[in-house]
Amino acid sequence: MHPWIADRTTTFDSSGIRKVFDLAAKLKDPVNLSIGQPDFDVPDSIKEAAIEAIRDGKNAYSPTQGIAELREAIRQEVAAKYSHEDRDVFVSSGTSGGLMLAMLSMVNPGDEVIFLDPFFVMYPALVRMCGGVPVPVDSYPDFDLDVEKIAAAITPRTKMILLNSPANPTGVTASEAELKAVAALAADKKIALLSDEIYSRFFYDGDFVSPASFNDQTIVIDGFSKSHAMTGWRVGYVHGPSEIVRTMLKIQQYSFVCAPQPAQWGALRAMEVSLRGHMDDYRRKRDFIVESLSDCYEIARPGGAFYVFPKAPGDSGAAFVERAIGQGLLIIPGNIFSSRDTHFRISFAASDDQLRRGVEILRSLAGASV
């Protein structure tokens, strides 16, 4: 190892998803069901707002906490949902930026952070970067948020429970009762509750529920990347107790500085854009995938996001994904998101044609009729 490299960087690897993308680069005309972003483009009115901002010279740093207009619009939306006395809002550099600031603000070396396994790839890496200890809680085969399993994982070193519903990579949504139970557990044990709600708008059966409805100390991280297909714009937001928000802002000041200003003007316009059509479309895609594969794969029905996480036939998810790639289908092995290598992730954020071709390959790999 190069002598200049810090020890903390050796506690995690770079994301295995990149390896799949490298393989993908070699395929001609693959069926690509591996992508973690919507297949629609940023709505035109949002693009125009950002272009206008650039033309109007809104190109400098914004305040650390974000432009006042966007912050106020988010604050109003948050206030309409929660009547918490002490809840402040700021604009972060994507949801990832918000997650990093949350960890840096709350996790001391040796602190334990509980989250479900399977998990979003960034979680264990971020915890380790702060010197913390990731505590993944096995949620197979249904990927439910089981309060008893979470309670059993709590030790005197537990600092935080990190929730993600709807979840990446499973698409599974926690029920109101489950969220209520975990929110009460965190309050009872005085443990920080961090809720990654990046997929909150991709919610197909009923209305989205946040654990913040049941625990007024919840720190919520959300953003525009997925909902408005703005993954490259890097705009997210955080709301939570004011002292935690102030601490996160102190770190933002010395790291990200602010979210890109023109993108924040785009995000302000995004708040007026209806996503109804896209969400109805994604619900239909979810139904298609689940209905087309349920007779030959073991699937936990996803209530949100745009992922399905079936069990791979055979012993290894990674070996199955290699076979799929051999047939021109790109999917992601489950061991990238988990300590188990038994499943694989399908993203249904793809055109209907790609989904149909993907289903055909998956059915033939399972030995089912096509």
Ligand SMILES: Cc1ncc(COP(=O)(O)O)c(C=O)c1O
């Ligand atoms: C669960 C989850 N959280 C956060 C992010 C990061 O989102 P952003 O682009 O806002 O940083 C992703 C992206 O894949 C995600 O799946």
